[in-house]
Amino acid sequence: MVVKIGNGLGSLVFLFSGNRKRSAKINLDIVFADSKSPGEKNKIIKKSFQNLAVSALQCLWATHDTENRVRSLIEGEPSGLEILKDCLKKNKGIFFLTAHYGNWEIMGLFHGYLGICPLASIVRKLDNPYLDKATKNFRTLSGNKIFYRDESPLKFVRELKNNGSVAVMMDQNTAKGGVFVDFFGKKAATPRSLALLSYRFGTPVLPLFCYPTDKGTYRIEYGPEIQLEKSGNKKNDLLKWTQNYQLFIEKIIRENPASWMCGHRRWKTRPPEETRIY
Numbered sequence: 001m002v003v004k005i006g007n008g009l010g011s012l013v014f015l016f017s018g019n020r021k022r023s024a025k026i027n028l029d030i031v032f033a034d035s036k037s038p039g040e041k042n043k044i045i046k047k048s049f050q051n052l053a054v055s056a057l058q059c060l061w062a063t064h065d066t067e068n069r070v071r072s073l074i075e076g077e078p079s080g081l082e083i084l085k086d087c088l089k090k091n092k093g094i095f096f097l098t099a100h101y102g103n104w105e106i107m108g109l110f111h112g113y114l115g116i117c118p119l120a121s122i123v124r125k126l127d128n129p130y131l132d133k134a135t136k137n138f139r140t141l142s143g144n145k146i147f148y149r150d151e152s153p154l155k156f157v158r159e160l161k162n163n164g165s166v167a168v169m170m171d172q173n174t175a176k177g178g179v180f181v182d183f184f185g186k187k188a189a190t191p192r193s194l195a196l197l198s199y200r201f202g203t204p205v206l207p208l209f210c211y212p213t214d215k216g217t218y219r220i221e222y223g224p225e226i227q228l229e230k231s232g233n234k235k236n237d238l239l240k241w242t243q244n245y246q247l248f249i250e251k252i253i254r255e256n257p258a259s260w261m262c263g264h265r266r267w268k269t270r271p272p273e274e275t276r277i278y
Helices: 004-016 018-033 038-061 066-072 080-089 104-114 129-139 153-161 193-201 234-254
Strands: 096-100 119-123 145-148 164-168 179-183 186-190 205-212 217-223
Touching: 004 018, 004 038, 018 038, 018 145, 038 104, 066 104, 080 096, 080 205, 104 119, 104 129, 104 205, 104 217, 119 153, 145 153, 153 164, 153 193, 179 217, 179 234, 186 205, 186 234, 193 234, 205 234
Parallel strands: 096 164, 096 205, 119 145, 119 164
Antiparallel strands: 179 186, 205 217
16 A cells, blocks of 8 residues: 555656656766667656655654564565675674665664664755654664764764764765766766775775565665775775765666666766756
C-alpha cells in the first residue's frame, strides 16, 4: 500500500512540479546527452519522483516499530560485510562514500541495527527547526549520530579515531569550500573533505549503496574499497581522489538513473568563467 500510494504521489509531483522537473531534465541532458530520447528521460524523471515519494512514505511508516519495519525493507544480508570488517581491522575508521540513491535513510538506520560500527552522517541543517528535530530523531533511532556541515571537523576526526564510520554524500552541489571536478563530463562543485581526511589519516573509503528491487524493498552493498595512491603532490592528489569518488557515483547512477534524486541542482555552483545552468 505504501508503494502504491507513493507511486501515485510521485506521479502528481511529476505533473505539477514545473521547476523541479525542469532541473531534472537539464540534469539528464548532461548525464545522457543524446544517447536517450526526451521520452526516455521523462520516464526516468517520473520514476525518480515516484521512488522519492515511496522512500518518504516508508520513512514515515518506519517511525513505529522501527527496527522490525526497517529490517523488513532490506532483502537478505548486505553484501560486502567481510570487506567492511576487514577495513575496520585497520583501526582508522571508515568513510562511507554514498549518494541520494535508493532509500538512503532506511539504509542508514539498517546499518545502525547491524551493530558492526557506529555511523555518523554529515547533513545540512533544515531551515524549519521542528522538521530538523524530527528528522534528526528519526535518523538516530538505531544509534547513529548526526553532524551538521557547519560543525567543527574535529567531531568527524574523533569518530574516525574511535574506529567509527562517517557517511559522506557526494552527489550534491557544494556552494562553499568545494573543488570543481568532472561529474558526467561537466564541472561540478564537490566537497573535498573525504579526500582530505582520508589522505591525512589513511582512513579507508568504502562505497555504501542501497539498490531498489521491484517489490519496494532494497539490497545493500558495501564496497569495494576505493584504494588510491599518493604521488607526493598533495594538491593534485586531493583533486584526483575527489574525481575518482565522483566517477564511482557516476557508474552507479548510469546503471539505474531512476533510483537517483535527479531533480537536485547538482551543477548550480559554476566556475567563475561559466554562466549559470538552471
